[in-house]
Amino acid sequence: MAPMCYFRSISNSSKQAIVVLIALLLVRVCCDDHRREKVGNNCLETERRALLAIKSDMYDSADRFSSWIGHDCCKWIGVGCESSNGHVTSLDLHYPYEYDPLEEIIGVSKVNTFLAELKYLKYLDLSLNNFSAPVPNMIASLVHLEYLNVSNALFIGSVPPQLGNLSQLHSLDLGCCNSYSVLSSDDLSWLSHITSLKYLDMSCVNLYRASSWLHQINLVPTLQVLLLKSAMLPPVPSPLPAFNLTSIVVFDLFQYEWNISDSMMRWLSNASNLEQLDLSRRGLGTLDFMGLQVALGALHNLRKLVLFDNKLQGEISIIMKNVSKTLQHLDLSWNSLSGEISTMFWSLPRQLEFLSLEMNDIYGRFPRMLGNCTRLRHLSMRNTQITGDIPRKVGELVHLEYLDLSQNHITGEIPLNLGNLTNLVVLYLRGNDINGSIPESFGNFIHLEELDISKNNISGEIPKSFRELQNLLVLDLHANSINGQIPKMIGRIPTLWYLDASENHLTGEIPKTFGGLCNLSTLHLSINDLNGELTDLLDGLSNCPQGAMLSSLLIADNELSGVIPLNFGLLAHLEELDLSSNSMQGNITEAHFSRLMNLMHLNISFNSLNVALPNDWHAPFSAYIIDMSFCHMGGMFPSWIRSQTHLDTLYLSGVGLSGTIPLWFSNFISEVSLQNLDLSSNNLNGPLPSTLSPFTDLSNNLFEGPIPSTLANANYLQILTLSNNHIDGSFPAFLCNLTSLIVIDLSNNYLSGRLPQCKSVFLFFLQSLHLNNNSISGRFPSFLKTCDRLLTLDLSENKFSGEIPTWVGEHLQSLKFISLRSNFFTGIIPENIRHLTSLQVLDLSFNSLSGRIPPSVGNFSSMYAKRNYTYSNACNSNTIQCMNSGHPLSPKKMNSSRYSPNDKMIINAKGLTIEYTKILALVTSIDLSHNKLSGEIPKEMMNLLGLQFLSLSNNRLNGRIPENIGVLTELESLDLSMNNFIGVSPSTLSVLDFLSHLNLSYNNLSGRIPTGNQFSTFNDPSIYVGNKDLCGVPLSECPCDEACHQSLTPQVADEDREKLETLLKFVFIVMGFIVGFWAYFAIIILKKSIRDTLFQMMDKIYDWIYVKLSLKFAQLKSKWQK
Secondary structure, three states, X not given: OHHHHHHHHOOHHHHHHHHHHHHHXXXXXXXXXXXXXXXXXXXXXXXXXXXXXXXXXXXXXXXXXXXXXXXXHHHOOOEEEOOOOOOEEXXXXXXXXXXXXXXXXXXXXXXXXXXXXOOOOOEEEOOOOOOXXXXXXXXXXOOOOOEEEOOOOOOEEEOOHHHHHOOOOOEEXXXXXXXXXXXXXXOOHHHHHOOOOOXXXXXXXXXXOOOOHHHHHOOOOOOOEEEOOOOOOOOOOOOOOOOOOOOOOEEEOOEEOOOEOHHHHHHHOOOOOOOEEEOOEEOOOOEOHHHHHHHHHHOOOOOEEEOOOOOOEEXXXXXXXXXXXXXOEEEOOOXXXXXXXXXXXXXXXXXXXXXXXXXXXXXXXXXXHHHHOOOOOEEEOOOOEEEEOOOHHHHHOOOOOEEEOOOOEEOOEOOHHHHHOOOOOEEEOOOOOOEOOOOHHHHHOOOOOEEEOXXXXXXXXXXXHHHXXXXXXXXXXXXXXXXXXXXXXXXXXXXXXXEEOOOOEEEEEOXXXXXXXXXXXXXXXXXXXXXXXXXXXXXXXXXXXXXXXOOEEEOOOOOOEEOOOHHHHHOOOOOXXXXXXXXXXXXXXXXXXXXXXXXXXXXXOOOEEEEOOOOOXXXXXXXXXXXXXOOEOOEOOOHHHHHOOOOOEEEOOOOOEEEEOOHHHHHHHHHHOOOEEEOOOOEXXXXXXXXXXOEEEOOOOEEEEOOOHHHHHOOOOOEEEOOOOEEEEEOOXXXXXXXXXXXXXXXXXXXXXXXXXXXXXXXXXXXXXEOOOOEEEEEOOHHHHHOOOOOEEEOOOOEEEEEOOOOHHHHOOOOOEEEOOOOEEEEOOOHHHHHOOOOXXXXXXXXXXXXXXXXXXXXXXXXXXXXXXXXXXXXXXXXXHHHOOXXXXXXXXXXXXXXXXXXXXXXXXXXXXXXXXXXXXXXOEEEOOOOEEEEOOOHHHHHOOOOOEEXXXXXXXXXXXXXXXXXXXXXXXXXXXXXXXXEEOOHHHHHOOOOOEEEOOOOEEEEEOOOOHHHHHOOOHHHOOOOOEEEOOOOOXXXXXXXXXXXXXXXXXXXXXHHHHHHHHHHHHHHHHHHHHHHHHHHXXXXXXXXXXXXXXXXXXXXXXXXXXXXXXHHHHHHHHX
């Protein structure tokens, strides 16, 4: 009432003024309401300008800020505003497109200082950008922040301790797991100021100097999630603080080379609410097993446990007994846990969904009780010691999405009910002994993305049900025995990305439908029996709308024919090509490589292709490996090779090159660091290049002159093969300094003079030395005394003289093959060759050695074992074509980064001179022929049960041929000719089933030649000639043969007649019994009256016997009672 009275008492003019004032106030209020309504829909202008400034410093590759236009910034993508006052409270600037920061770098961004203007921010995400700068301190001024994510944003330097000012933070993500930035922190005390922190991720932050990290993190009791993966933590000092992380639910302590002590594990046992624990290791770190048991026994709420690569040792069943019964995820892979697998599965929690036990020492048959774990979605038991077949119970795990049983000893067939696992996404069974065929039920895997059943013994054809696998990405069938044609429907799986069916027995052509596999990146079909041409495949791929994605095409070792189509050059993504060892023909021109800008591996060797590339051609690619061996290139050395600036391997063997190697090539080898060079089997002439690759083969050419002195500093040389050239001069002394050499082959040249006196460090790594067929003189090379790794030594066909040193047996104990044939060595064979237990080939023939054959030859234990007939890749050693097949240095594998030649040795056997290469490791031979050896064959030589070739001819050996020579059942060639052997030829020679060459001529043998088995094929009299008292086929009959034959004929006939009569008696008795029995039996069955009479008679006989026995028993009983 008082204000109203006061209003009435004032003047009219004053009243009018007051009314005007009130009207103005009402207008102001309306305007303010209108303004407030407008602010509710639009951000503040100052904050809008700040956002635009922030945007100007952000990398924008694909218009991710395209929505940042107009006045209403609250509607911009990534921006959130408070509805009541229009302030920006949320800003999401994370890089939105998927990329791998380990492989790809995006454009640089910058945190603009205007970020500090957004004072009311509660949510800030800067992750996945590229700032390449320290975390800005101004972020600490945004005191209202509740969420901060700067993970993997390529920030560098120290984590600013000012972040402790963000007291309202609930979530802080500083993870930086990439190779381009490393955040670090020396002190984490600032964390204790963030009293509301629930989520902390410091993965890959360098905390090595934060010695009190555990004590400082322990002061944040609100933490629920703590992620310290690969945080480079220092050791935890003792004593440990009282456990304060009472809210912790997730703890990730994945570390590199860090030990978790027993006390640390016991400290963790206080985390009663913990649900997820990751204590994985990499490197040298270990985990205390006893402390682990204590912790697991206390963590009753644990649902996820990861103990990957902890080098845990002990019984796996102990862990299983201690784990929480609520456990759903268990990863114990890459440890050394042991135990029988079936005992372990009794303790598994029934609700387990994830189980990984790979790379442990678990053994035993595959447990059938595994079928009880019906909730399993992931099961990995790769590389354990599991045996037996896959039980049908596995087919009951219908929730399985991932199953890996590879690299075990699983046998038997794949169970048909495995097809019940219709949720499978990944199935790995590689590297077992599984046989049988692929079940048709595999077609039920409609969600399958990866299938690997490689390296087994699976046979049969690829099932047609594979047409149902429409989500398949990876199909690996290689190294099996799968046959038949490749089904067309494989080419109708549009998602297929990787297909490897190499090393099988597939036949027919590559299906035309493969041309529609536009997403296919890898196609490996090598080592099969495929035929046809590539035309359809390449025609289809060249029509892919976005271009074919094929990056690896390996179809080597097949029977492909025809030309390589020109549209081959359209495979723009191709990186690896191997068409080697086929029957392809036609020209290779620039058009074939027109768009192959990514090509790194090129192998078209062993075809009938004509490489017609001009010298001035500039290849669009820069390859790592080029192999055109045994194609036709012809002409001068190709200068287009100069464009290959990243070349590691160049194989142009047998391509018809002629002329000299250009001077630029020596510089090229150095500039690109060419590692592997094979120009063998051409017509190259002139001097050797002044620079060579570490692995060099220039054999079988016309190079002349000395070995260039420019190689004196080539310490990188490891394999040097210059055989079969016209190289002259002496063995260069500077080779003594090339201590990395593994193989030296200078055979079949014109080297002369003596070998240099090298220092004791000479050729420490030398494994193979071939100097045969030169004119080198002097004594046995003394520098070899330090080459204790030497496997092959061939000094044959030279002018070496003197004695074989006694140290050979003591210092060259690794020797497998040694040939000193055709030299001038004298003296005796050293007794201490008994130490050469690995020796397989010993050739000392055509020298002047004297004395006896030492008994120590029986110590060659590598010749003890009989041949292994299961060696499927070995050629038949009776076939000369196999022994000399191909060029001794190839074919090489496409992915081989190091050149590795086959070793070789010339052996005289079966009357032939044979160079063994590929199967040299299977050969055993002793050749001591053409010397002056005397005495008998040592009985110890009969220990060599695996000996294949033995030649002792042209010596002065005497005595008898050992009677037990038949124990050498592997002998294929035996030459004892031109000696002084006496006595009869042992009859045991006839049991040598493999013997195909024999020479016993010019001895003093007598008696009858053995007969039977292989001896029936030895019809050449020359192999027995010179033994005047030897007789029998194929020589003249022995003196008593005709008389003995006549005198023995009547007696033999009578004996034969008696034997025949006796045999007939037994035959007739047996036949009579059989006929009578079955006739009697048939009558009983067919004639009912006879059957009834017979059974009645048997009943009477039975009753009579029973009565008689009862009476007799009663009489005896009464007598006994009296």
